Amino acid sequence: MRGWAAGGLLRLGLLLLYGVCSALSLEIKVDPEVQAFVDEQVTLKCSFRSFSPITQKLTVDWTYQPLTGGRMETIFHYQSVAYPAVVGTFRDRISWVGNVAKGDASIAIQNLTMNDNGTFTCAVKNPPDVHHNIPQTKLTVTHRGFSFQLTSAVLLSILVFLPSAIVVILLLVRMGRKFGVLKHRKKSGYKKSSIEVSDEPEHTEQGTCLGRMGTWCLQCVDTDEEEPY
The missing domain is CATH 2.60.40.10 (Immunoglobulins)
Structure with a gap:
């Protein structure tokens, strides 16, 4: 009986100690x-x-x-x-x-x-x-x-540069296409109309590099593509 009572008191003490430690x-x-x-x-x-x-x-x-x-x-x-x-x-x-x-x-x-x-x-x-x-x-x-690390300055630069780059690329593509059309016309024996001939400057020299560049620029801005005769 004494052993049982001592064991019960020990278990009760441990439970109380655990409860106090948990509370604190x-x-x-x-x-x-x-x-x-x-x-x-x-x-x-x-x-x-x-x-x-x-x-x-x-x-x-x-x-x-x-x-x-x-x-x-x-x-x-x-x-x-x-x-x-x-x-x-x-x-x-x-x-x-x-x-x-x-x-x-x-x-x-x-x-x-x-x-x-x-x-x-x-x-x-x-x-x-x-x-x-x-x-x-x-x-x-x-x-x-x-x-x-994209700062506001970098973002602003990108927003400004990107549209400009797209515009430049589109212009280059457009000019490249027109240049290809002109080469095709030249090879196929394209002849200019009397109006086109009269509109050309009198002092333009077709044989020189400057003359060819001027003629090419004038033809690039002409958006009407005529069929060869």
């Missing part, structure tokens, strides 16, 4: 993976839920560990006010964007570099709620590709 714990959530770009800003989100009222004793600590390994470094601390890192890799580059009253413990990092790649952890304590999971965020920083 926090739930923390972060993004498992975040991608960002060099020289830009990224927000590392961290949300929490505490079963105790939020007080001035609540603390938030962000730590960082490089992808290559090494010791973990505390880069941000919050307790009523923000205390960003004043030394190290993230000096003067971290800002507080959270709101503990809404369960938000997020931070932002400016002017990202390739050396910022690594693992970040968000730890929140709100006594008596001090036990919680340790979620991690893996940050990957890369160079932004050319397709994402």
Whole structure:
């Protein structure tokens, strides 16, 4: 009987201890993976839920560990006010964007570099709620590709250049077709009418390069295509 009673008391004590630990714990959530770009800003989100009222004793600590390994470094601390890192890799580059009253413990990092790649952890304590999971965020920083670097000036240049290029191409095609028609007329023995002959300048020399160019330009602007005799 004594053994049964002792075992029952032990189980009851364990259940009570488990209930107390569950009641005095926090739930923390972060993004498992975040991608960002060099020289830009990224927000590392961290949300929490505490079963105790939020007080001035609540603390938030962000730590960082490089992808290559090494010791973990505390880069941000919050307790009523923000205390960003004043030394190290993230000096003067971290800002507080959270709101503990809404369960938000997020931070932002400016002017990202390739050396910022690594693992970040968000730890929140709100006594008596001090036990919680340790979620991690893996940050990957890369160079932004050319397709994402279209500034307003580049877009404006494209919008101006593209229509102009299309017009030039259409004109070249039109002139090429007319030039082909003229060559065909010349080979087939095309003869000009008396009106066309009278309209030609008297001083145009057909035998010279300048004369041939003038004749070709006059015939290009003539949109009426006559059939050869």
